[in-house]
Amino acid sequence: MIPGQNDWIVGLSLIVIAAVALFGLAVPLRSRVRRIFRVIPGIVRLRRAIGLTVENGKRLHVSLGESSLTGNSSAAGLAGLSTLERIASLSMISDRPPIATSGDGALSILSQDEMRVAYRDGNAIEQFDPDRGRLGGITPMSYAAGVLPVMRDEQVSANILVGNFGSEVGLMTDAAHQQQAFVIGASDSLPAQAVLYAAGEEPLIGEEIFAIPAYLQAGPFHQAGLQVQDILRWLVIALILAGIIFGILGINLL
Amino acid sequence: MKAPLATAVAIVVGLLVLAGYIVPIPQLLAIRTIVLGWALILVAVATIVGVINLVRVHWLKVTRKEGRDIFSVVFLLAFLATVVGAVWLNPTSPLFQQVIMAIQVPAESSLMAILAIVLAYSSLRLLQRRRGLLAFLFVVSAVIFLFLSSGLLSGADTVWPLKQIILLLNRLPDAGARGILLGIALGSLVAGLRILMGADRPYRG
Numbered sequence: 001m002i003p004g005q006n007d008w009i010v011g012l013s014l015i016v017i018a019a020v021a022l023f024g025l026a027v028p029l030r031s032r033v034r035r036i037f038r039v040i041p042g043i044v045r046l047r048r049a050i051g052l053t054v055e056n057g058k059r060l061h062v063s064l065g066e067s068s069l070t071g072n073s074s075a076a077g078l079a080g081l082s083t084l085e086r087i088a089s090l091s092m093i094s095d096r097p098p099i100a101t102s103g104d105g106a107l108s109i110l111s112q113d114e115m116r117v118a119y120r121d122g123n124a125i126e127q128f129d130p131d132r133g134r135l136g137g138i139t140p141m142s143y144a145a146g147v148l149p150v151m152r153d154e155q156v157s158a159n160i161l162v163g164n165f166g167s168e169v170g171l172m173t174d175a176a177h178q179q180q181a182f183v184i185g186a187s188d189s190l191p192a193q194a195v196l197y198a199a200g201e202e203p204l205i206g207e208e209i210f211a212i213p214a215y216l217q218a219g220p221f222h223q224a225g226l227q228v229q230d231i232l233r234w235l236v237i238a239l240i241l242a243g244i245i246f247g248i249l250g251i252n253l254l
Numbered sequence: 255m256k257a258p259l260a261t262a263v264a265i266v267v268g269l270l271v272l273a274g275y276i277v278p279i280p281q282l283l284a285i286r287t288i289v290l291g292w293a294l295i296l297v298a299v300a301t302i303v304g305v306i307n308l309v310r311v312h313w314l315k316v317t318r319k320e321g322r323d324i325f326s327v328v329f330l331l332a333f334l335a336t337v338v339g340a341v342w343l344n345p346t347s348p349l350f351q352q353v354i355m356a357i358q359v360p361a362e363s364s365l366m367a368i369l370a371i372v373l374a375y376s377s378l379r380l381l382q383r384r385r386g387l388l389a390f391l392f393v394v395s396a397v398i399f400l401f402l403s404s405g406l407l408s409g410a411d412t413v414w415p416l417k418q419i420i421l422l423l424n425r426l427p428d429a430g431a432r433g434i435l436l437g438i439a440l441g442s443l444v445a446g447l448r449i450l451m452g453a454d455r456p457y458r459g
Contacts, residue, residue: 008276015276019447026453070293075442078449081456105301110456117458131311135304141362146308149325167369174372188438190431197392199376201383206434210441221453225444232440 014232021231025224035223042184042202043215049158049182050090058157059096060087061150063136063172064111065163065187066103066143073164075210076188077107080163081114082213082222087160088118090216097127101136101150102163103143108135144168151175161185161200162212165192173199186212261452268450309333398423 053060062084067077084100091098100111112133119128136146151159152175159176161169165187173196176183185196186204196203204212207229214222246252267289273279274286312326312333336354343350377396380389401407402423410416448454 008278011276015272015443015447018443019451022444022447023451068297070290070297075438075445078445078454078456079441082454085456102304104297105299105304106297108304108307109300113458114456131307131314133307134311135301135308138301138305139362141365145361145365149323153321153323167373168365170369170372170376171365174376188442190434193434195373198373198380198396207437207441209438210445219453221448221451225441225448228444229437229440232443233437236436236440 014235017235018228018232021228022221022224025227026220035227037211037215037223037226040204040208040211040215042204042208043212045182045202046158046160046184046212047216049184050087053158054091054094056157057095059094059155060091060098061154061156061159062087062098062100062111063147063159063161063163064100064102064107065161065165065169066140067107067164068104069106069110073188076162076164077102077104079186079210079213081107081110082218083160083162083216084111085114085118086213086216086218088115089122092119092122092124092127096155097129097132099150099154099156100133101143101147102134103136103138103140105135105138107163108133140166140168144171147172148175151179151181156181158182159184161187161196162209164188167191167195170195170199173201177201257455257458260457261455264455264457265450265452268446272446272450395426399427 050060062080064077064080064084065073067073067080069077080102084098088098098115100108100115102108102111112130115133116125116128116130119125134146134150136150137143148171150156151172156176156179159172159181161172161183162185165172165185166189169185169187169192173183173185183200184202184204185192185200186209187193187196188209193203193205197205210229211226213219214226217223270282271286271289274282274289309330312323312329315323315326316330339350339353345351377393380393402420407416407420410420445454
């Protein structure tokens with residue numbers, strides 16, 4: 001057997017297991033069964049910051065990063081879009097609607113779409129302004145340079161950075177600190193996570209980026225998604241341990 | 255009807271592309287290549303739309319009655335000059351590339367320099383802002399790896415206990431990074447499945 005020949009079977013099996021588990025876990029959640037998840041301090045503070053921002057008549061800024069929808073980082077962009085929709089819904093009563101910036105043209109159009117959906121579902125479509133979903137710049141540094149004026153000039157009191165960033169995210173967290181604004185950051189990129197840990201207020205590490213919409217009650221499929229991630233994680237751990245044991249015994253399964 | 259139709263198209267196309275990736279059938283690979291080609295064209299169009307939106311926002315900032323932004327004027331002039339230059343000279347022209355790079359490289363280098371200072375300052379303040387074992391370990395590991403990559407131990411990697419210690423230390427970031435990346439991969443898989451199931455529809459506006 002050629003090594004790697006059956007990789008597609010493993011991949012397909014993983015996808016089928018995840019899909020069945022996701023569907024199976026999301027259906028009971030539709031009947032308002034509430035799942036209790038562990039407390040993530042950053043998200044607790046985010047919820048508080050959303051409330052305070054609305055109360056103070058300030059603005060929320062959601063930065064979606066530079067994810068390309070056709071690239072490897074598209075999932076981080078999708079997590080950012082789901083977060084944006086929830087934040088737009090939660091802050092609908094605010095005098096100043098939230099603003100979204102992105103580093104990709106398609107992502108900026110989808111950010112406008114997400115905000116339109118939130119306002120339409122909340123029967124407040126007249127408040128929707130497409131200019132609140134903006135393209136910041138299409139290279140990492142031009143994106144950071146394009147976002148800084150938004151953080152400075154738009155009465156922003158809370159910044160939610162969710163998506164794919166590089167180390168330039170440090171410039172954005174610094175700008176937020178200078179404005180004495182709350183900042184929470186989550187990224188799928190390792191350098192950005194390290195920078196956010198050092199420079200940010202409330203960094204979310206690893207797959208916690210995908211937990212934000214679920215913790216903001218984005219819907220049963222998001223909450224079921226967290227449980228599926230846990231199941232898959234245990235499965236991967238079991239496979240790694242099995243691989244080690246079989247490796248020691250000199251048995252090659254693939 | 256718009257949303258169900260869009261959802262059905264997204265699900266069918268998504269499944270075809272996914273099948274093209276994992277099932278080794280040449281026809282599916284061909285379909286995947288064609289669909290991804292279309293996607294790239296759409297992304298390019300979306301970028302143009304995004305840039306037009308960006309120009310519009312800056313134009314509104316320049317023409318509003320109160321709080322006009324001088325930097326928006328600079329942006330609009332630079333944008334206009336770039337577009338005219340690209341149309342006049344051709345974007346692949348060496349002269350045009352040289353002019354753009356002569357502006358872009360120093361500007362981005364300056365931002366990188368500022369970033370280096372910001373990160374150094376933030377790291378110094380980390381233990382002040384965030385107390386706890388994790389923050390302490392972060393700072394200690396940052397110092398250790400700065401020391402290891404400084405070249406000061408370049409001769410020591412042949413000495414028996416030091417060599418093993420350095421090898422062990424260099425393995426630690428790999429292990430941590432793999433753990434984080436596995437988590438992100440699983441999260442990405444679930445996010446993709448939500449799109450394929452039509453449960454997450456960022457395009458329904």
